[in-house]
Amino acid sequence: MRAARIVTLSPLPIDAVLPQLTESLRAHGCAVVRAPTGSGKTTRVAPAVLDSGLAGERAIVVLEPRRVAARAAARRIAAERQGRVGDEIGYAVRFDQQLSRQTRIRIVTDGVLLRSLNDDPFLEDVSVVIFDEFHERGLNVDLALGMVRRVQQTVRSDLKIIVMSATLAAEPVAAFLGDCPIIVAEGRRFPVELAYIGTMTRGVRLPVSIGSTMHLVGGYNPFFNKLSLEGLVSAVRTALEHTSGDILVFLPGVGEIRRAATELAPLSHRFALAVMPLYGDLSAEQQDAVLGPSERRKVVLATNVAETSITIDGITAVVDTGLARVLRFDERAGFDRLVLSNISKASADQRAGRAGRTQPGIALRLWTEEQHQGRAPHDEPEIRRVDLAGPVLQLSCWGEVNAAGFPWFEPPRAASIAQAERLLSRLGALDEKGATDLGRLMNRLSVHPRLARLLIEGRRLGVARRAALAVALLSERSPFFQEDAPVKRRGRTSARSASDIVDRVAALEGFSDTGHDDHYQGTIKVGAARMVLRVRDQLLQQLEAACGTANPDDSATAPADEDEALQRCVLAAFHDRLARRREMSKDRGVMVGGRGVRLGWTSAVTEAELFVCVDVDAGDSEALVHQASAVAREWLDPRWLTSRDEVTFDRRSGRVAAVRRTCWDDLVLDEVSLAHIPDEQIAAALAAAAAADLDQVLPKDNDLRTYLERVRSLREWMPELQLPALDDAQLAALLPAVCQGCRSFDDVRRAPWLHWIKTMLTPAQLQAIDREAPERLSVPSGSRVAIQYKAGKRPVLAARIQELFGLAQTPRIAGGRVPLLMHLLAPNMRPQQVTDDLTSFWNKAYQQVRKDLRARYPKHAWPEDPWNALPQRRPGKK
Numbered sequence: 001m002r003a004a005r006i007v008t009l010s011p012l013p014i015d016a017v018l019p020q021l022t023e024s025l026r027a028h029g030c031a032v033v034r035a036p037t038g039s040g041k042t043t044r045v046a047p048a049v050l051d052s053g054l055a056g057e058r059a060i061v062v063l064e065p066r067r068v069a070a071r072a073a074a075r076r077i078a079a080e081r082q083g084r085v086g087d088e089i090g091y092a093v094r095f096d097q098q099l100s101r102q103t104r105i106r107i108v109t110d111g112v113l114l115r116s117l118n119d120d121p122f123l124e125d126v127s128v129v130i131f132d133e134f135h136e137r138g139l140n141v142d143l144a145l146g147m148v149r150r151v152q153q154t155v156r157s158d159l160k161i162i163v164m165s166a167t168l169a170a171e172p173v174a175a176f177l178g179d180c181p182i183i184v185a186e187g188r189r190f191p192v193e194l195a196y197i198g199t200m201t202r203g204v205r206l207p208v209s210i211g212s213t214m215h216l217v218g219g220y221n222p223f224f225n226k227l228s229l230e231g232l233v234s235a236v237r238t239a240l241e242h243t244s245g246d247i248l249v250f251l252p253g254v255g256e257i258r259r260a261a262t263e264l265a266p267l268s269h270r271f272a273l274a275v276m277p278l279y280g281d282l283s284a285e286q287q288d289a290v291l292g293p294s295e296r297r298k299v300v301l302a303t304n305v306a307e308t309s310i311t312i313d314g315i316t317a318v319v320d321t322g323l324a325r326v327l328r329f330d331e332r333a334g335f336d337r338l339v340l341s342n343i344s345k346a347s348a349d350q351r352a353g354r355a356g357r358t359q360p361g362i363a364l365r366l367w368t369e370e371q372h373q374g375r376a377p378h379d380e381p382e383i384r385r386v387d388l389a390g391p392v393l394q395l396s397c398w399g400e401v402n403a404a405g406f407p408w409f410e411p412p413r414a415a416s417i418a419q420a421e422r423l424l425s426r427l428g429a430l431d432e433k434g435a436t437d438l439g440r441l442m443n444r445l446s447v448h449p450r451l452a453r454l455l456i457e458g459r460r461l462g463v464a465r466r467a468a469l470a471v472a473l474l475s476e477r478s479p480f481f482q483e484d485a486p487v488k489r490r491g492r493t494s495a496r497s498a499s500d501i502v503d504r505v506a507a508l509e510g511f512s513d514t515g516h517d518d519h520y521q522g523t524i525k526v527g528a529a530r531m532v533l534r535v536r537d538q539l540l541q542q543l544e545a546a547c548g549t550a551n552p553d554d555s556a557t558a559p560a561d562e563d564e565a566l567q568r569c570v571l572a573a574f575h576d577r578l579a580r581r582r583e584m585s586k587d588r589g590v591m592v593g594g595r596g597v598r599l600g601w602t603s604a605v606t607e608a609e610l611f612v613c614v615d616v617d618a619g620d621s622e623a624l625v626h627q628a629s630a631v632a633r634e635w636l637d638p639r640w641l642t643s644r645d646e647v648t649f650d651r652r653s654g655r656v657a658a659v660r661r662t663c664w665d666d667l668v669l670d671e672v673s674l675a676h677i678p679d680e681q682i683a684a685a686l687a688a689a690a691a692a693d694l695d696q697v698l699p700k701d702n703d704l705r706t707y708l709e710r711v712r713s714l715r716e717w718m719p720e721l722q723l724p725a726l727d728d729a730q731l732a733a734l735l736p737a738v739c740q741g742c743r744s745f746d747d748v749r750r751a752p753w754l755h756w757i758k759t760m761l762t763p764a765q766l767q768a769i770d771r772e773a774p775e776r777l778s779v780p781s782g783s784r785v786a787i788q789y790k791a792g793k794r795p796v797l798a799a800r801i802q803e804l805f806g807l808a809q810t811p812r813i814a815g816g817r818v819p820l821l822m823h824l825l826a827p828n829m830r831p832q833q834v835t836d837d838l839t840s841f842w843n844k845a846y847q848q849v850r851k852d853l854r855a856r857y858p859k860h861a862w863p864e865d866p867w868n869a870l871p872q873r874r875p876g877k878k
Helices: 013-028 041-052 067-080 110-119 139-154 170-176 226-242 254-271 284-291 345-356 369-373 389-398 414-426 437-443 449-460 464-475 482-490 500-514 526-547 562-577 679-691 702-717 728-733 745-750 753-758 763-772 838-854
Strands: 030-034 059-063 089-093 096-098 105-108 126-131 160-165 182-184 192-196 246-250 273-278 297-302 315-320 323-330 335-342 361-365 578-581 588-591 596-599 610-617 623-630 641-650 655-664 667-673 776-778 784-788 796-800 821-825 831-835
Touching: 013 030, 013 041, 013 160, 013 182, 030 170, 041 059, 041 067, 041 105, 041 126, 041 160, 059 110, 067 089, 067 096, 067 105, 067 284, 105 110, 110 139, 110 389, 126 139, 139 160, 139 389, 160 170, 170 182, 192 345, 226 246, 226 254, 226 315, 226 361, 246 345, 254 273, 254 297, 273 284, 315 345, 345 361, 389 414, 389 437, 389 449, 414 449, 414 562, 437 449, 449 464, 449 526, 449 562, 464 500, 464 526, 464 562, 500 526, 500 562, 500 623, 562 578, 562 610, 562 623, 578 667, 641 679, 655 679, 679 745, 702 753, 702 763, 821 838, 831 838
Parallel strands: 030 160, 030 182, 059 105, 059 126, 089 105, 126 160, 192 361, 246 297, 246 315, 273 297, 315 361, 596 623, 796 821
Antiparallel strands: 089 096, 323 335, 578 588, 578 610, 588 596, 610 623, 641 655, 655 667, 776 784, 784 796, 821 831
8 A cells, every 4th residue: 555645634525535435446446426516526536546555556547627627636636745746746638738757646638538548548557547527527528438437347347437526416427337336525614605696786687587598699698788797797796795705707708708807897996806817728827827826806707617626715705697608519500509508506506616615605696596496407418419520530449330339328319429420431530441540540639520630631732830720720719809800801902812711820820920910800819829829839749740751642732822722621621511602692602411601701701602611600590601711613522523414393484404413412513404304304303393282283174073073982982892092192193104295284284184093993993983973964854964073072963943853763873872962953053952852842842942933934844743744954845
C-alpha cells in the first residue's frame, strides 16, 4: 500500500465515506459515488484511491467534462498534497497539458481519454478511471464509459471504474456496472436559501415566460431585452445587499455575458466590484484570475462551465437565469443546431450549490416557482440530441463494426446512428468493411470528422497551413466582433466573394503578419484571434504526426491558386451540403436533400450558382447560411454525379414532357428537354399522374358512369357473383393499359375505358350484369326506359303514368331481390308519385292524381280504369 502523505486538510463530507469507497472498489472493481455539490468528491476521491494502493504502479485517470474544471481540479489537488501541477498531479486538455513521468493522477477531458483509447486500446498504463460529474452526460463521456467498461469486461478485469455525480440517479449506473455498490456522502456543508424572482428583488419580474424552449434566430435572444436585464441587475444588487461574499451569475452564452457586463457597469463602480467573465474558451490565465483570490468583491458572469467541479472560493450568492445554450441534432437538415433551453431542476440545484461551498449563501432564480415545477427533472443527455459522426468513427476505428450494438449506458437513436454512418461514408471514412485508412487517419485528429477531412485534403493539395487555419476558425469561437460588421459590410467596394472561408482565413493571415484587424465581418478580437492561430499550429502538429511522411493521395495535382485549393478542401468536407442558387435570387437556394437555404448577411457569396453551406442554422422553414463557399462544376467528384432521363407529367399543359437531369445526390444541377420520348415511358408517366387525380381522366359520358354503378350495385345485391369493386384503386390499376398510345389527359379521357373495364369481368359475370342489372327495362307502352343506378341506393325507373297503364306489379331486378323505385311522371316529366308498390298506386292514389292532372293536361289520357286502359307513348295515341 502506498504511504499516504501527512497533509492537514480541512474536513469535507466525502472524507467520511472514502474508506468504504476504497474497500468497495477493491471487492467489486466498480463503484458509484453520489455526493452533492461541495462535498469534495472531485478533489478527495482520486488521492484516496492512490493512497490506498489500489492503483499499484499505474496511473489514475479522472475524467472532467470541462477544460476549466480539469485544470482547476489539478491545481486544487496538487495544492492539497503540497505539490506542483505536472508532478504527481497533472492534467491534459485539448492543446494544453502538464504531465510528466511522475504523474500518478491525470485529470483529463473526454477527448483526451478517447484519444488515449485510440493509442492504447487496453489502457495498459491505467489502473482506475474515475468519471466525475457524470450527470452532465456529455456525448464523449457516454462513449468513454462504454469503451472503458468494454475493456474491463473483455481484457482488463483488473481495471477499476468509479462514476461520480451530484444529481444523477445512481441505480441505473450501478446496474450498468454490474450492480456495483453505491456510496452516498452527506449533503453540502452549508445551507443555501432559495428565492425566486419577485421575492427578493423589489418586485422586478421578467417580462417573458421561459416555460418553453426558445430557438436562437440570427443571434437574437428574446430573454435578454432591456427589462429582463434590469431584472438581472436588480437580482445582483439584492445579492450584494444580502451577502458579503462574491456573486456567481449563470448566463447562457458569451454574448449575454457581455451585455450583462455592460448593464452591471454602474453597479460595479458603485460597489467597487470586479466583474469577471468565465467561459470555456477563455485562456488558462484568464480562468486562473477568476478562480483565484481578488482584492475586490467579484461578480463572476459564467456559462454553465461553472456549474460543476470547479470551486470559486468566496461565492456566497448565485443569480441564475435558468437558461443554457445546447446543441440539438436536426435530422431533416443533417446537422446540429443551437437552441436556447431551460435548464433542468437538477442543473438548477447544481448551480444553487455553488453558493454553499464555503459558507451559507443564497440562490436567486430568475423564474417563478410555478415555472420551476414544469421543468424537466434532468437534462436530456447529449447522446440523444447531437450529431454522432465522431463517436461512430471512433468506435469503427476501435474495432466496433456495429455502433448500434455497442454497450451504451443509454443507446442513441437508431436514426442518428444511420445519419452518422451515411455522412462518414460520404467523407470516405467508412465502407462496407468498417473504417477505411482515410477514416483511421481522420480519427487521429481532434476535430469533427468533417473538419478532419478538410485538414487532410489541405495537406493533399499543398495548403495544409491554410486548411488548418480554416478548421481552427470553424471549430473555435469567432475572432470577429460582429456588432460593427454591418457598417463595415456597407463600406466595402465589393460585396461579392467566392468564399467566406477563404476571406476569413485571409483576414487572420493578415492579422498574423501585420496586426491589421479590420474585416467586413467585424473587427478582429485580438485575444480570440491569437487563440485561433495557436489552434492552427497545434492542428498542423497533429496532422503531421498523424500522416508522417505519407501523403493520402500522392497522385493529386494541387491547383496553382491557393484560394481555389482551399475552396476544394471545403468542398471535400461539406460536399453533402452542396446548394444551387434559385433562379432570380441572390440570397436563396436549395441544398442536397431538398432543404431551402437563405444566405445571411454575414455571407458575401452572392453570385456563385453552386456553393456549399458551411456554417448553418437549421431554422424552421429554411436554413440560414452564415458562411458559404463557392464551388465550380468541374470540381465535383464524378462518383457522386448522376445523369438520368426523367419523364414527367406537366399539369399546366396536361401533357407528358421529358428532361435529362444531371444531379449531385438529389440536387438537380441542370436539365435539358428531350424531343423523343419512348411510348412506354409516356404511358407510365401518364398513368402515374392520372392515378393521383383519377376524376380528371375518367370520361364524363353516361355509358361508362352507368355501367360502373350497375356493377357496383349488383355486387352489393348479389355477392355470390363475386363482381369486382371497381373502386378507384382497381380503376387506377387499369391505367397502364388505358394510357397506351396516349400523350395527354385528353387522350386518356377519350380512351376505350368501358372496354378495359369489361376485361376485368368473366363471360358469366358479363351475362349476369346484362340480365340482373339491365341498363333499360321495357314498359307497357313499348318504350325501353333507362334504369337509374347508384351504389348504396334503390334503383329508379322514371316513366310517364300513361306508359304504365296495365302494369300491375312493380318490376324487380337482381333475381327478383330488388324492387325498382317507381318515379311516376306527370306530362311535364316531373315525379307526381314515388312508390315501390304499383298495385297500391292504381287502387288508391291514381284517382286523386287523375283528378289533379286531367284539367291541366287534357290532351293526355286519364281513364277511370287504368287496369284495362291502353298505354300511350304520346298524347292522344291509343
